[in-house]
Structure formats: C-alpha cells, structure tokens
Amino acid sequence: MPAKLLHKPSPSYEELDPVVGALVDEVIGRVADKWTMLILEVLETQGKLRFTRIAEAVPGISQKMLTQTLRQMERDGLVTRTVFPVIPPRVEYELTTIGASLGEAFCGVWQWAEKNLKKIEKSRAKFDQHAMKATKL
Amino acid sequence: MPAKLLHKPSPSYEELDPVVGALVDEVIGRVADKWTMLILEVLETQGKLRFTRIAEAVPGISQKMLTQTLRQMERDGLVTRTVFPVIPPRVEYELTTIGASLGEAFCGVWQWAEKNLKKIEKSRAKFDQHAMKATKL
DNA sequence: CTGCATCCGAAATGATACTG
DNA sequence: CAGTATCATTTCGGATGCAG
Numbered sequence: 001m002p003a004k005l006l007h008k009p010s011p012s013y014e015e016l017d018p019v020v021g022a023l024v025d026e027v028i029g030r031v032a033d034k035w036t037m038l039i040l041e042v043l044e045t046q047g048k049l050r051f052t053r054i055a056e057a058v059p060g061i062s063q064k065m066l067t068q069t070l071r072q073m074e075r076d077g078l079v080t081r082t083v084f085p086v087i088p089p090r091v092e093y094e095l096t097t098i099g100a101s102l103g104e105a106f107c108g109v110w111q112w113a114e115k116n117l118k119k120i121e122k123s124r125a126k127f128d129q130h131a132m133k134a135t136k137l
Numbered sequence: 138m139p140a141k142l143l144h145k146p147s148p149s150y151e152e153l154d155p156v157v158g159a160l161v162d163e164v165i166g167r168v169a170d171k172w173t174m175l176i177l178e179v180l181e182t183q184g185k186l187r188f189t190r191i192a193e194a195v196p197g198i199s200q201k202m203l204t205q206t207l208r209q210m211e212r213d214g215l216v217t218r219t220v221f222p223v224i225p226p227r228v229e230y231e232l233t234t235i236g237a238s239l240g241e242a243f244c245g246v247w248q249w250a251e252k253n254l255k256k257i258e259k260s261r262a263k264f265d266q267h268a269m270k271a272t273k274l
Numbered sequence: 275c276t277g278c279a280t281c282c283g284a285a286a287t288g289a290t291a292c293t294g
Numbered sequence: 295c296a297g298t299a300t301c302a303t304t305t306c307g308g309a310t311g312c313a314g
Contacts, residue, residue: 225295226295
C-alpha cells in the first residue's frame, strides 16, 4: 500500500490555522479509536457485512460498543447502513469511499504494528526490568 | 482490555495465528490512542523537545496524560527520555527510529483527516438533521 | 436478528496540591 | 521544571431486558 509517504504538508498546520488544527485533532481523536480501527479493518478485508458478522469478526467487542461505534462511523460518513425491511431484520454495513480511503491510510499503521511487534515486546521487557531495580519491591 | 467473549475467532489474520493477532490488536489499541498520535505528531515535526514544550504543543492535554503517555511511549520504545541532572530539571524527549517510523505510518491518516474534514462535517450535519426528524424532541 | 434503554461497577481522565 | 499523589468526575463497557 503506502510504501513511501510524504511528510505532513506544512510544518505545523496548527500554527497556520489553530481552528482547523483543533478540528483535525478532534477527527483524529475520534478516528484513532480501537474499535473504529478494528471494525474498519474487518470491513475493509471482508467487504459488506451484516451486524452479527462484524460482531464475530471483531474479537472482544460487545453489542453495545459495536452499535455505538457503527453509529459514529455512519455519522462521520465512513460506512453506509442498509436496512432490509424483512423479518427478521437484516442490516448491512459497508465502507463508503471515504471510509475505504481511511482504511488504506491505516494500512500503514497495521503493517507497522505487525512488523514491530517483537521490538515493542523486547522494549517493554527491558523497560520493566529496569523499573524493577529502581523500585524496592 | 476486554476479556474473552462468546465469539469465535476472526477469519482474518487472527485465524492464521490467534496469538499474534491478539497481540497486534493490543498494540493497535495502544498506539491508536489520541494522545499518542498527537504527541507523535509533535515530536515528528518539531524534533527533540522537553516536557513543557510538548505540553504547549499538544492542545488540551493535561500534565497527567502527558506524563502517562510519554512513559508508555518510552516503554514501547517509541521515544527516548533524557534527563539532565540540573536544577531546575531538564528532560528531553525524542523519537526513536521505530517511533519515527510509526510517525510516517500515521502520516497517511493525518493527511486523510485534513483532506476529509469538510466531508465529515457535512456528513455529521446531515446525519444529525435526519436524526432530528426521527425524534420528537 | 438488530438493535435501544437502563443500570452499574470499573477504568480513564481532569483538577488540584505538593515535592525534589 | 518535571513530575507524583490524591480526589472528583466522566466515560467506558458489560449485563440484562425488551421491542420491532
């Protein structure tokens, strides 16, 4: 995917436009959510899915959080929610164009996580070990 | 982190290696944190910085969260923490190689956020408007 | 099946005060 | 300056019950 990305356009957009900067931060804050990322990932790799399928595909998520996160994503225009007027209900979720583009953007982060897992674990172990000596436990 | 629920394993990479999958999720969960991303961004664009400078550069962060997030990032090997034995204290934080690489990975998300800000706001307005009509408030 | 509403304990976060 | 400690508050997230 994104092999080599340019660095951020301007040095510090906040400096140039504090208002827009705050808004970007807000969006980042919302989008940089664990469940959002996991759901995004699932919808990206598996395409259109209905509620229960997503629940199964996202380990550890509760029905409440799933509903909540999906609503938020729908509100932000990341996914479409299609309700089929049948009994029992059938609701399908699918990434929008903008949602898919976010998925692509996150792709780099995912690859990073997989690639650097080992290093992180090592770093943690080392850090914790030193912390041991520092404390009198 | 959420404990095990009544879900069967995800058919994605988790199926191939549930253990690694869970760990990746854990890392994602930690790294996909609002403050982590914001601090990462600041250190990436402004280089080596001391505590107070970061606090100023990250709008809305509390000193508690700053300390906490920086500690976590240090533990994960994303930043180095250099303490100068002087009075008053001087502590500088700088991205490590791996930290910088995460910054690059996040770059795409940042550009996405800036690029799609308007669309998101429109989508939200539209969504909220429809929600209005649906409710009798 | 796909939710929404409510309750409630747990965890995250903010505000404030204090320290080397 | 760069934290740590504490307390109040908010938010998170799971369990349950119910509706369309």
